[in-house]
Amino acid sequence: MSGQRVDAKVVMLGKEYVGKTSLVERYVHNRFLVGPYQNTIGAAFVAKVMPVGGRTVTLGIWDTAGSERYEAMSRIYYRGAKAAIVCYDLTDSSSFQRAKFWVNELQNFEENCRIYLCGTKSDLLDDDRRKRGIDFHDVQDYADDIKAELFETSSKTGQNVDELFKKVAEDYVQFTSFQEMTEEKGVDLSQKNTPTYFYSCCHH
Amino acid sequence: MSLKSERRGIHVDQSELLCKKGCGYYGNPGWQGFCSKCWREEYQKARQKQIQEDWELAERLQREEEEAYASTQHPQGAQSLTFSKFEEKKTNEKSRKVTTVKKFFGASSRAGSKKVLAGKLREVQETKAASPISRQVSVETDRVSKDFIEFLKPYHKAGQEIYKQCKLFLEAMHHKRELSIEEQSEYTQDFYQNVADKLHARWKVPPEKVEMAMDQIEKYIMTRLYKHVFCPETTEDEKKDLAVQRRIRALHWVTPQMLCVPVNEEIPEVSDVVVKAITDIIEMDSKRVPRDKLACITSCSKHIFTAIRTTKDEPASADDFLPTLIYIVLKGNPPRLQSNIQYITRFCNPSRLMTGEDGYYFTNLCCAVAFIEKLDAQSLNLSQEDFDRYMSGQASPKKQEAENWSADMCVGVRQMYRNLDLLSQLNEQQERIMNEAKKLERDLIDWTDGVAKEVQEIVEKYPLEIKPPNPALAAIDSENVENDKLPPPLQPQVYAG
Numbered sequence: 001m002s003g004q005r006v007d008a009k010v011v012m013l014g015k016e017y018v019g020k021t022s023l024v025e026r027y028v029h030n031r032f033l034v035g036p037y038q039n040t041i042g043a044a045f046v047a048k049v050m051p052v053g054g055r056t057v058t059l060g061i062w063d064t065a066g067s068e069r070y071e072a073m074s075r076i077y078y079r080g081a082k083a084a085i086v087c088y089d090l091t092d093s094s095s096f097q098r099a100k101f102w103v104n105e106l107q108n109f110e111e112n113c114r115i116y117l118c119g120t121k122s123d124l125l126d127d128d129r130r131k132r133g134i135d136f137h138d139v140q141d142y143a144d145d146i147k148a149e150l151f152e153t154s155s156k157t158g159q160n161v162d163e164l165f166k167k168v169a170e171d172y173v174q175f176t177s178f179q180e181m182t183e184e185k186g187v188d189l190s191q192k193n194t195p196t197y198f199y200s201c202c203h204h
Numbered sequence: 205m206s207l208k209s210e211r212r213g214i215h216v217d218q219s220e221l222l223c224k225k226g227c228g229y230y231g232n233p234g235w236q237g238f239c240s241k242c243w244r245e246e247y248q249k250a251r252q253k254q255i256q257e258d259w260e261l262a263e264r265l266q267r268e269e270e271e272a273y274a275s276t277q278h279p280q281g282a283q284s285l286t287f288s289k290f291e292e293k294k295t296n297e298k299s300r301k302v303t304t305v306k307k308f309f310g311a312s313s314r315a316g317s318k319k320v321l322a323g324k325l326r327e328v329q330e331t332k333a334a335s336p337i338s339r340q341v342s343v344e345t346d347r348v349s350k351d352f353i354e355f356l357k358p359y360h361k362a363g364q365e366i367y368k369q370c371k372l373f374l375e376a377m378h379h380k381r382e383l384s385i386e387e388q389s390e391y392t393q394d395f396y397q398n399v400a401d402k403l404h405a406r407w408k409v410p411p412e413k414v415e416m417a418m419d420q421i422e423k424y425i426m427t428r429l430y431k432h433v434f435c436p437e438t439t440e441d442e443k444k445d446l447a448v449q450r451r452i453r454a455l456h457w458v459t460p461q462m463l464c465v466p467v468n469e470e471i472p473e474v475s476d477v478v479v480k481a482i483t484d485i486i487e488m489d490s491k492r493v494p495r496d497k498l499a500c501i502t503s504c505s506k507h508i509f510t511a512i513r514t515t516k517d518e519p520a521s522a523d524d525f526l527p528t529l530i531y532i533v534l535k536g537n538p539p540r541l542q543s544n545i546q547y548i549t550r551f552c553n554p555s556r557l558m559t560g561e562d563g564y565y566f567t568n569l570c571c572a573v574a575f576i577e578k579l580d581a582q583s584l585n586l587s588q589e590d591f592d593r594y595m596s597g598q599a600s601p602k603k604q605e606a607e608n609w610s611a612d613m614c615v616g617v618r619q620m621y622r623n624l625d626l627l628s629q630l631n632e633q634q635e636r637i638m639n640e641a642k643k644l645e646r647d648l649i650d651w652t653d654g655v656a657k658e659v660q661e662i663v664e665k666y667p668l669e670i671k672p673p674n675p676a677l678a679a680i681d682s683e684n685v686e687n688d689k690l691p692p693p694l695q696p697q698v699y700a701g
Contacts, residue, residue, distance in 0.1 A: 005415055006560045012522075021521035044509075044522045045564040062564055063522035067464075069583040070526060073571040080558045 006047050006060035008172045011078045011113075013102040014087030015095040016066035019120040022155035023087065024061055027165050032156045050169040057169045074102070075109060082175075083114045083168045090119040090152060093133040103146055114171055115148040118164060123154040258342060265346060270367075344492075345427055352424040359417070362407035366417065369399060370425055377429060385436050389550035392429075396422070396553050422553050423493045430492040433551060435543035444542040451576060452537045457594045457601055462584040463527040467508075468515045477514065481507035482536035489539045494552035497544060498562040505565040508532060522568075530572040545570055600624075 012020040021044075026032050028046045044063045049056050064070075064077045078084055084106055088099040099117065106113050117139065124131050136152075143150040149167060153160040223231040223239035235243035352370075356363030373395050380388055400418055403409045409417065435441045460467060469475045484504035491497045508528045512520035520528075533541070548557070548566060557563045575583070581591030593599040 005411070005555075009558065009563075016523060021519075021523070025519070044520060044525045044568075045561050047561065060560060060564070062567075065522045065526040067523060070571065070575065072578060073574050076567055076571050076574065079567075 005058060007058045008060065008082040008169075009062060009080055010059050010083045010085065010168055011062045011064060011081040012085050012087065013064055013074070013078070013099075013106075014066055014118075014120075015089070015092075015098040018066065018087045018089040018092070018095050019155055020063055020066065020085075020087050023085075023118070023120060023153065023161060024063060026155040026158055026161050028061070030158070032158070048165070050166070052166075052169050052173045055173070057173055059165070059169060059172075074105065078106060078110050078113060081110060081113045082172055083116060084110075085116045085118050085164070085168070086148075087118045087120050089133070090121055091124050091131045091133045096134045096139070100142075103148070107146065114168075114175070115146060116164065116168060117143050117148050117150045119150070119152040121154060121156075122152045122159060123156045262342060262345075266349075348424060348427045352420055355417075355420045359407075359409070359413075362403065362409060365407070366399065366403075366421065369395075369402075370421060374425060374428055377425075377432075381432060385433065385439055385550065388433060392425075392551050393554060395425075396555075400555070418553050418555075419495055422495055426493045426551055429551070434492075434547050435540060439546070441543045441546055445540045448541050448573065448577065449537060449539075452534055454595060455534055455576065455579065458531075458534055458584065459601055460531055462586070462601070463531050465527045465531045466516050466520075466524045467511045467528055467531070471514060474511050474514050477507045477511040478532070478535075481505075481511065481532050485532060485536050486538045488544055494548045495556065495562075497548055498552065498556070498566055501565045501569055502562050504532065505529065505568070526568055526571060526575075529568055530575055533569070533572050533576065541573060545573065 012024065014020050022032060024046055028048055046061045047058055048061060049058050062077060062081070064074065084102070086099045086102050086106075088095040103115055103117075106115055119139065140150055151160050151164045151167075153164060155161060221230050223229045223242050224237040225239070225242040227239060227242055229239035229241070231237040231239050232243075236246075238246060353367070356367055359366065373392075377388065377391065380391060396418065399421060400414060403414045403417055404411070435445070460469070467474055467478065469478055481504045484500050484507065488497045488500035488504075491500060505525070508525060509520050512524050512528060516524070538544075545566075557566060581588045584591065586594075590599075590601075594601060
């Protein structure tokens with residue numbers, strides 16, 4: 001039985017074919033494969049243990065279906081998420097418009113969820129600058145607006161991928177330790193959705 | 205002679221047919237000779253008694269368990285306070301019981317007490333076989349209790365405390381039965397939270413063990429609560445179950461292609477795995493503990509991943525997984541889907557449900573059900589007309605597809621589609637004939653009406669008048685006076701000679 005304990009839920013959002021699955025695949029297995037994959041039965045859910053400042057955090061990474069037909073259900077997915085990586089294709093401006101949609105949803109319904117904007121396929125821009133579908137500064141401004149971190153990654157070369165997830169884990173640790181500090185005493189029973197135990201050890 | 209006795213055998217006196225209670229109605233051997241009304245009364249009485257007995261037995265077993273637990277926790281003497289108290293109480297009771305109890309406490313080792321317990325269990329099973337009402341549930345509950353106690357032993361003091369807490373919780377829940385299911389759920393969730401906190405903070409149990417203990421606690425309490433909180437009458441759950449079931453039935457025509465399911469069932473291994481996935485998701489309903497239900501969903505999901513991987517030869521992403529899960533749910537139509545989802549949401553340990561792998565698959569299942577409920581023409585990339593026609597059963601998408609890939613289809617199926625074709629042609633023809641016939645009927649009616657009208661017109665135009673006879677004409681005969689002057693008509697004459 002799949003009993004691995006998970007500290008934080010991280011949900012991947014983004015339009016179809018922006019490369020959510022590849023991003024996770026690159027991060028977890030450190031590879032980008034075009035041909036047949038081996039040994040993984042699925043990349044839809046992955047639990048990854050990360051060392052952060054002397055302790056470890058287990059991120060449960062939830063891939064979601066990006067097709068518009070499931071848009072109405074996306075709320076079910078990000079419920080209780082601690083972080084959301086909203087992906088868009090750097091060469092496709094429509095995917096950024098969709099990313100804005102999710103950011104909106106998250107801001108409205110999941111206040112405690114931190115947002116990370118992630119432009120994917122940056123390697124395509126290395127070949128040809130003109131392929132960029134949306135101006136970097138526009139996105140940066142938008143990210144500042146919504147208080148989100150912005151990353152431009154390439155699952156093909158691995159550029160920025162580890163940095164992205166590392167940041168997610170670090171922020172989580174910082175946030176929870178801050179929370180623990182502020183609400184040292186007493187147990188808030190109304191907060192049922194947060195995992196209550198948090199340890200520096202993890203069975204694997 | 206034999207004939208006579210046979211007759212006597214068949215013969216039934218009128219009085220024998222009547223209800224044994226003599227209420228005047230007919231009885232039924234199936235109801236032990238009572239009429240339906242009297243039988244219900246009798247049965248109720250028996251049932252009440254049964255429940256009473258069950259309850260007593262359960263209590264007795266409970267007590268014995270607790271004592272057994274206490275005895276193993278405090279091997280002889282050390283903790284004699286509760287023990288001696290118990291002895292006092294027991295000595296007043298019947299000797300038979302005392303001996304059983306003594307056996308429990310005898311220094312003779314656990315094996316001995318186990319044997320007794322096994323004996324008890326057999327006793328319970330025997331009575332169950334004899335009684336009309338099944339005691340399956342209570343047997344299972346007993347087993348779970350024993351496992352739980354067994355599990356708690358290595359936790360020593362904390363284990364004892366946990367057991368006590370669970371008991372208290374169950375008792376409290378018993379009094380909360382009248383409350384809404386949401387309140388009961390909230391109370392249960394609070395309980396999980398409390399115990400987890402205590403395990404961690406007060407009893408310093410290491411985290412992996414907390415997880416294990418929480419699973420066992422959930423198993424123990426939910427086995428007991430299941431029948432009261434699963435699909436309770438106070439909610440709409442059952443209605444929703446039926447609605448989903450009907451909905452799935454109405455969507456029987458949805459093909460994997462429409463959902464973009466990346467699974468090719470023509471590959472034998474894939475279709476095997478698909479069957480396994482369907483079996484798993486159907487099996488979910490038979491489990492009582494939320495976690496076991498989740499395990500079914502997880503196992504189903506794993507099979508789906510295998511199916512996708514076998515077909516596509518690359519790891520499945522959520523874009524592949526969700527449609528396939530929807531397809532599996534549509535194909536399997538698992539019983540009481542909504543009730544199960546609600547039950548898991550309300551009573552599963554939240555830390556498992558919200559973040560872990562099980563939680564991920566469960567969320568996907570919720571999503572699949574939501575999708576099925578909302579599904580429309582657009583979500584299948586169909587035109588509204590096609591969707592309506594498929595929903596009403598006027599057309600089947602499978603037929604059209606059959607024409608496309610009929611080459612390697614089995615003969616029977618091809619024959620069936622041919623027959624379907626033929627039938628629909630016949631249907632068309634018949635419709636045409638009916639139309640023609642109706643037209644003919646109308647024409648005929650019009651024609652008779654027309655004729656009648658024409659006749660009427662003519663009749664009106666030329667009314668029929670009966671005039672008095674023309675005197676001139678009548679006079680021809682009457683006033684022909686000169687007739688007399690005519691010679692008489694010739695008479696034949698006979699001449700002799």
